[in-house]
Amino acid sequence: MTTARGVGCGKVILLGEHSVVHGRPALAAGLSRGATAEVTSSPDGLTRARFVFDTSEVDVLASDESEHSLGRALAALLATYPEPPPLHVTVRLELPAGAGLGASAAMGVSVSSALDQYLGVTRTPLERATQTLAWERVFHGNPSGVDNTMAAVGGVALFTRGQPLEPVRVRKPLTLVIGHSGEASETKQMVGLVAQQLEREPVRIAQVFDAIAVLVRNARLALEAGDLRALGQLMDMNQGLLSALMLSTSRLEDLCHAAREAGALGAKVTGAGGGGCMIALAADASAAQTILAALQSLGAESFVTEVGA
Numbered sequence: 328m329t330t331a332r333g334v335g336c337g338k339v340i341l342l343g344e345h346s347v348v349h350g351r352p353a354l355a356a357g358l359s360r361g362a363t364a365e366v367t368s369s370p371d372g373l374t375r376a377r378f379v380f381d382t383s384e385v386d387v388l389a390s391d392e393s394e395h396s397l398g399r400a401l402a403a404l405l406a407t408y409p410e411p412p413p414l415h416v417t418v419r420l421e422l423p424a425g426a427g428l429g430a431s432a433a434m435g436v437s438v439s440s441a442l443d444q445y446l447g448v449t450r451t452p453l454e455r456a457t458q459t460l461a462w463e464r465v466f467h468g469n470p471s472g473v474d475n476t477m478a479a480v481g482g483v484a485l486f487t488r489g490q491p492l493e494p495v496r497v498r499k500p501l502t503l504v505i506g507h508s509g510e511a512s513e514t515k516q517m518v519g520l521v522a523q524q525l526e527r528e529p530v531r532i533a534q535v536f537d538a539i540a541v542l543v544r545n546a547r548l549a550l551e552a553g554d555l556r557a558l559g560q561l562m563d564m565n566q567g568l569l570s571a572l573m574l575s576t577s578r579l580e581d582l583c584h585a586a587r588e589a590g591a592l593g594a595k596v597t598g599a600g601g602g603g604c605m606i607a608l609a610a611d612a613s614a615a616q617t618i619l620a621a622l623q624s625l626g627a628e629s630f631v632t633e634v635g636a
């Protein structure tokens with residue numbers, strides 16, 4: 328075979344980020360946007376990759392010693408294959424990186440699926456989710472596994488670390504508006520910040536995680552019942568607890584506030600926080616346009632997406 332192709336999808340966490348790292352459930356949804364990868368044979372005997380982002384490109388060699396995390400992640404993924412030949416990999420990202428939308432996992436899953444196709448390996452989506460943890464560890468240190476699982480499986484699901492994934496049957500597809508704060512954030516650093524709080528105040532922080540878990544379970548019921556109003560309220564409550572964990576910023580608070588003022592049923596940070604994206608739940612497509620305009624008027628790069636269709 329000359330060229331093999333693979334895709335991985337981005338994700339949003341509807342509720343439950345961070346507490347999911349500490350064993351509580353999260354509700355997440357795959358996005359139609361993500362990453363695509365192409366694998367071809369290597370003309371020069373070296374395994375290298377080109378990552379094409381919105382406004383930049385990065386070329387790396389696959390090596391544990393690479394100074395670029397993408398080079399180390401590629402080496403970690405290739406190490407899960409018995410004896411891979413030298414290859415050239417090209418990855419195109421259709422999401423903002425470092426923005427809470429699971430960009431690194433989408434890239435890892437796209438590369439894994441192209442590699443499997445190239446090398447004639449068959450794997451289920453859940454097996455791919457497990458395999459790509461090696462890639463995610465390079466970026467996240469202590470990933471819960473929710474990003475790479477959603478990137479490989481898609482749909483809407485309740486994810487709990489170390490437990491079988493529970494697909495959620497959504498009564499009505501969700502229309503979400505995603506707004507980028509324009510602030511960069513690093514998942515590893517934000518996960519570390521929460522770990523420090525847990526170490527300093529184990530009882531109080533565990534109570535916050537438990538409270539988020541209750542919101543997540545109720546949100547699952549709301550999704551199954553098609554009760555968008557209840558879902559929105561639960562998202563707002565989750566946002567309050569994320570702020571208490573110091574994961575929001577004044578810019579993200581402003582965007583959530585503007586979205587609610589424009590009619591959003593609920594709005595919150597999604598992903599690691601400390602910057603990156605927020606999501607707002609719209610009652611329907613026309614309400615989403617009003618929310619989109621409100622976020623754009625604050626200069627936030629934003630888009631509308633549907634999940635659970």
Ligand code: PMV
Nearest residue numbers: 345427428429470471598599
């Ligand atoms: O910001 P992202 O897309 O990497 O999402 C991270 C989600 C966390 O719950 C904060 C971390 C994790 O591993 O689950």
